[in-house]
Amino acid sequence: MHELSLALELRTLIEQQASQDGFRRVHRVRLAVGMLSCVEPEAMRFCFDDAMQGGPAEGAELDIERIPGLGRCTACSREVAMEQMHDPCPACGLPLEPVRGREIRLLELEVSD
Numbered sequence: 001m002h003e004l005s006l007a008l009e010l011r012t013l014i015e016q017q018a019s020q021d022g023f024r025r026v027h028r029v030r031l032a033v034g035m036l037s038c039v040e041p042e043a044m045r046f047c048f049d050d051a052m053q054g055g056p057a058e059g060a061e062l063d064i065e066r067i068p069g070l071g072r073c074t075a076c077s078r079e080v081a082m083e084q085m086h087d088p089c090p091a092c093g094l095p096l097e098p099v100r101g102r103e104i105r106l107l108e109l110e111v112s113d
């Protein structure tokens with residue numbers, strides 16, 4: 001499961017930040033998830049709760065901010081909003097090259113000592 005491995009990576013990242021910055025509890029995690037990243041927010045929430053058990057972010061809220069997809073046509077260089085991977089260019093019908101929306105990024109942690 002894609003979301004579970006991501007959630008476990010996120011836990012490792014949070015644990016690293018916790019020892020680096022000296023906080024013990026995380027109350028809220030803000031995550032940016034691109035629309036083209038193949039990550040389902042609901043599945044991510046579910047895996048997040050599981051993956052954070054026994055760590056600094058156990059019981060933390062997860063806020064997911066969706067980043068809309070944007071693609072560029074390799075033929076006509078037109079930039080078009082993308083709903084999903086492999087959407088074609090509306091002008092030439094060729095598959096768009098995604099330029100935004102595939103990323104998954106930790107935006108912010110709300111923490112206390």
Ligand SMILES: [Zn+2]
Pocket residue numbers: 073074075076077078089090091092093094
């Ligand atoms: Zn085109």
